[in-house]
Amino acid sequence: xxxxxxxxxxxxxxxxxxxxxxxxxxxxxxxxxxxxxxxxxxxxxxxxxxxxxxxxxxxxxxxxxxxxxxxxxxxxxxxxxxxxxxxxxxxxxxxxxxxxxx
Amino acid sequence: xxxxxxxxxxxxxxxxxxxxxxxxxxxxxxxxxxxxxxxxxxxxxxxxxxxxxxxxxxxxxxxxxxxxxxxxxxxxxxxxxxxxxxxxxxxxxxxxxxxxxxxxxxxxxxxxxxxxxxxxxxxxxxxxxxxxxxxxxxxxxxxxxxxxxxxxxxxxxxxxxxxxxxxxxxxxxxxxxxxxxxxxxxxxxxxxxxxxxxxxxxxxxxxxxxxxxxxxxxxxxxxxxxxxxxxxxxxxxxxxxxxxxxxxxxxxxxxxxxxxxxxxxxxxxxxxxxxxxxxxxxxxxxxxxxxxxxxxxxxxxxxxxxxxxxxxxxxxxxxxxxxxxxxxxxxxxxxxxxxxxxxxxxxxxxxxxxxxxxxxxxxxxxxxxxxxxxxxxxxxxxxxxxxxxxxxxxxxxxxxxxxxxxxxxxxxxxxxxxxxxxxxxxxxxxxxxxxxxxxxxxxxxxxxxxxxxxxxxxxxxxxxxxxxxxxxxxxxxx
Numbered sequence: 001x002x003x004x005x006x007x008x009x010x011x012x013x014x015x016x017x018x019x020x021x022x023x024x025x026x027x028x029x030x031x032x033x034x035x036x037x038x039x040x041x042x043x044x045x046x047x048x049x050x051x052x053x054x055x056x057x058x059x060x061x062x063x064x065x066x067x068x069x070x071x072x073x074x075x076x077x078x079x080x081x082x083x084x085x086x087x088x089x090x091x092x093x094x095x096x097x098x099x100x101x102x
Numbered sequence: 103x104x105x106x107x108x109x110x111x112x113x114x115x116x117x118x119x120x121x122x123x124x125x126x127x128x129x130x131x132x133x134x135x136x137x138x139x140x141x142x143x144x145x146x147x148x149x150x151x152x153x154x155x156x157x158x159x160x161x162x163x164x165x166x167x168x169x170x171x172x173x174x175x176x177x178x179x180x181x182x183x184x185x186x187x188x189x190x191x192x193x194x195x196x197x198x199x200x201x202x203x204x205x206x207x208x209x210x211x212x213x214x215x216x217x218x219x220x221x222x223x224x225x226x227x228x229x230x231x232x233x234x235x236x237x238x239x240x241x242x243x244x245x246x247x248x249x250x251x252x253x254x255x256x257x258x259x260x261x262x263x264x265x266x267x268x269x270x271x272x273x274x275x276x277x278x279x280x281x282x283x284x285x286x287x288x289x290x291x292x293x294x295x296x297x298x299x300x301x302x303x304x305x306x307x308x309x310x311x312x313x314x315x316x317x318x319x320x321x322x323x324x325x326x327x328x329x330x331x332x333x334x335x336x337x338x339x340x341x342x343x344x345x346x347x348x349x350x351x352x353x354x355x356x357x358x359x360x361x362x363x364x365x366x367x368x369x370x371x372x373x374x375x376x377x378x379x380x381x382x383x384x385x386x387x388x389x390x391x392x393x394x395x396x397x398x399x400x401x402x403x404x405x406x407x408x409x410x411x412x413x414x415x416x417x418x419x420x421x422x423x424x425x426x427x428x429x430x431x432x433x434x435x436x437x438x439x440x441x442x443x444x445x446x447x448x449x450x451x452x453x454x455x456x457x458x459x460x461x462x463x464x465x466x467x468x469x470x471x472x473x474x475x476x477x478x479x480x481x482x483x484x485x486x487x488x489x490x491x492x493x494x495x496x497x498x499x500x501x502x503x504x505x506x507x508x509x510x511x512x513x514x515x516x517x518x519x520x521x522x523x524x525x526x527x528x529x530x531x532x533x534x535x536x537x538x539x540x541x542x543x544x545x546x547x548x549x550x551x552x553x554x555x556x557x558x559x560x561x562x563x564x565x566x567x568x569x570x571x572x573x574x575x576x577x578x579x580x
Contacts, residue, residue, distance in 0.1 A: 015374060017184060054177055054379035060387030066119050066156035069126025071138050077249075078136075087135040088233070088246035091186040 003036070005029035104308040105343065107336050108316075109271050109301055110263035113278060114256050115288040116228060116296040117160040122253040123227050124151030124194070129255075131294055135248035143253035145190030150382050157225065157255035158386065160287040161201055162396050164257055165223045167285040167403060168278075170205025174388050176224075178380040186247050187229040195258075197377040200224035201386070208405045209277045211270050218274055219262040228254040257287070263302065263313065268332035272325050275299055280404045284429050292324050299328055304349065305339045314339075315349045319363055321356045331356035335363050407432060415445040424453060430467040437472035442479055451479060455493055459500040474499050478506040486510065488517045490563050519566035521573070524557070527565070528573050531556040542578055550574055 009028045013020050020028065074087060083090040119129055125142035141149035165172050177199040180192040205220035230252040232245050259278070265271045279290045279297060290297040304316035319335055322328045334356075339349050354363035402410075404426045411422040411432070425432045431452070438448055456475070460467060478499060482492045487510060495506040495515070510516055518524060531553055532539055541549035554570045 015182075015376065055381070055384055057384065059384055061153055061384040063155035063158060064152045066121050066154050067126060068121045068128045069140075071127045071140050072144075074134075074136060077139050077144065083244075085246055087137070088248060089136070089186075091245050091247055093234070093243045093245055 003033075005033050008032060103344065105305040105340055106308045106310070107266050107303065107305055108263045108313060109265040109267075109303045109332060111259075111261045111265065111271060111275065112300045112302070113259040113261075113275070114298045115164075115259070115282055115290060117157050117164075117255040117257055118286070118288055119154055119156045119160065119255055121154060123154050123157050123225070123255040124253055125149075127250075127253065131296075133250060135246075136250060138250040139252070143189070144249060151194065153383070153386065154255060158388075159396060160255070161223070161225045161257055162388065162393055163285050163400060164259075164282060164287040165202035165205065166393075166397050166400050167281050167287075168202075168205040168207060168220060168223060168259065170202035170220055170223045172202045172388065172393050173199065174390065174393070175199070175385055176201045177385045178225075178383045179377045180380050181226075181375045181377055183375055185229070186245065187232050187252070189230065189249055189252055193227060193229065194380055194383065195226035195377075196224035199385075207274065207278055207281065209274055211273060218264050221260040221262055223257065223259050226256050226258060228252060228256045263304075268329040268336065271301060271332050272329040275328055276325055277404070280427060280429075284401055284404055286401075295323075298323075301328070301332055301335075303332060303335050303339070305336065305343060314343075315351050317349060317351070317363075318353045319356055320353060321358075323358065327356055327358055330361060331363060334361065338363065401429075404429075411435075415439060415449070417445070417449055421449055421453065425449070428467070434467055434470055434472060434475075438476050441473065442476040444479070444483065447479060447483070448475075451475075451496075455496055456500070459497050462497070463501050465500055469503070470500065471503060474503070474505050481506055481510060485519060485566070486516050488564065488566055490558075490567075491515050491517070494563075515564060517566050518561055518564050519569045521569075524565060524569060524573055527557050527560055528570070528577060531560070532577060539578055542574070 006025060006029050009020070009025050009032060012018075012032075013025075078084050078089075081089050116129070121127060122129055122138075122143055125140050127138040127140050127143055130138070142151055162172055176196060178194050179197040181195045181197070182192040184191050200222045202223040203221075205223060206217045207220070208215065208217055210216070228251050230247055230249040232247055234243075234245050261274070265274055282288050282290055282297075288296055292298070299322055301319045301322070302316045303319060304314035306312060306314040317335060317339070319331050322331045335354065342349055350365070353366045355366055356363050408422045408426045411417050411425055412419060415435075417425065425435050435448065435452060438452075439445055442448055456470070459465075460470075478492060478495055481487045481495075482489065487495065487506075492506075495509055498504060498509060499506055535553060535556065538549045538552050542553065550571065553574055554567060557565050557570055558567065
């Protein structure tokens with residue numbers, strides 16, 4: 001199975017909205033290759049009869065009562081917001097959002 | 103070529119909780135923007151989600167109402183994508199271990215009963231609300247974001263591709279809404295967005311078993327627009343296929359103004375959501391007793407109630423649909439039927455005068471006191487009041503909640519129907535209106551109504567009109 005790790009890194013970086021310098025890409029391609037190699041080794045193990053694990057503890061989730069609690073004041077919410085319009089956050093237009101991925 | 107239409111729906115409903123799915127922020131609709139937000143629903147670093155018990159209860163209740171098999175163990179996953187309505191850049195949703203699998207909804211279409219199967223029912227969190235400034239959706243400018251909605255518990259219901267026209271899809275959606283309203287899990291207001299529907303639609307040559315390429319239709323904001331949008335999309339795909347073209351797998355937006363769908367250009371790979379287990383939420387494990395208790399408290403579902411109404415109360419099919427299509431109306435009918443046995447008469451009054459009075463007064467069905475309605479109908483049955491008085495009393499009862507029995511006593515509205523009481527009044531009217539009497543003698547029906555009206559006026563509407571008719575006939579024609 002020949003994987004083009006440079007292309008993989010490009011793809012993942014785009015999905016994660018990361019901009020990588022050429023030398024970073026090269027380094028990451030190597031790391032990604034190593035990680036997948038390790039994963040492949042693990043996949044060689046016989047896991048017949050073993051339940052897939054998604055969490056390390058076997059404790060089920062805790063439920064809380066449906067009670068309303070105070071929310072944050074607006075000035076706290078807006079503290080890290082780069083652009084706002086009164087009570088709203090202001091973002092670049094996203095209609096036809098596919099364009100901004102190009 | 104003849105084509106078969108294949109439609110599957112994806113329905114989202116906001117659950118009726120007071121607080122959000124993972125935090126204590128209020129779910130109230132229509133408040134100041136960004137006034138119901140906290141570190142959890144804004145996805146600020148270091149915050150951790152905790153399940154809202156009520157949201158789980160409502161989800162299980164909905165699944166049970168839809169005969170979907172509740173999974174005692176289910177898992178939450180992160181669905182990753184960048185969009186400003188998603189503060190964390192991922193949505194907590196369920197992927198391969200949903201809360202409930204399968205299920206169905208019984209409906210009637212074109213006179214035939216049918217079952218529409220469901221694929222799954224799962225729980226996820228709502229996204230925030232975007233407001234697009236400016237007049238056109240494409241072009242320069244910006245959007246405004248309100249995160250009050252972000253994190254409200256949202257139930258997703260996915261049907262099998264078993265619907266075959268815009269009308270059938272609309273009827274299914276209406277029935278589904280009724281079931282969810284009966285189950286009490288959501289207020290299902292399409293106009294406020296607490297019920298939303300997307301559709302996958304494809305065409306295939308009639309008789310073929312392979313599915314054609316589907317388009318996804320979004321932005322249908324009413325039951326009517328679901329039907330219109332799907333019918334439009336059917337025609338569009340038909341034209342494409344008939345001309346030898348191919349339907350692109352794409353997302354279309356329904357434009358309510360222009361009454362047509364528009365393609366949203368989609369880019370390859372843009373739907374790579376990279377689902378993975380949400381590390382901040384442990385698997386949801388439900389006790390059998392928890393599910394059993396919710397099953398026990400589940401109210402009777404509309405389809406069953408519809409059949410029972412026809413049998414138990416001898417209602418017409420159409421009436422049974424009407425009374426069960428609205429849970430409150432059915433509840434009122436049954437509450438009165440417990441203490442008042444003339445079901446036929448009750449059904450007539452509810453669908454006629456009562457609904458009219460509710461519309462006129464702007465009151466809700468829930469505000470009508472069943473015992474008072476029964477009292478009113480009994481007064482009429484026993485001949486103690488006449489019909490016009492009954493209608494007036496109904497109006498007042500709806501408006502103020504006063505017992506018609508008290509009103510009759512207070513105002514002396516009892517019907518006058520005895521011969522001895524009516525005859526003197528009758529004779530006076532005959533003496534005063536010789537012309538009308540003569541006209542009636544010559545067979546003019548209107549003249550009789552005029553004479554009856556005179557006595558009614560003299561008694562302030564309390565005289566028994568049937569008895570009056572009889573007496574006038576006897577006196578004049580006799």
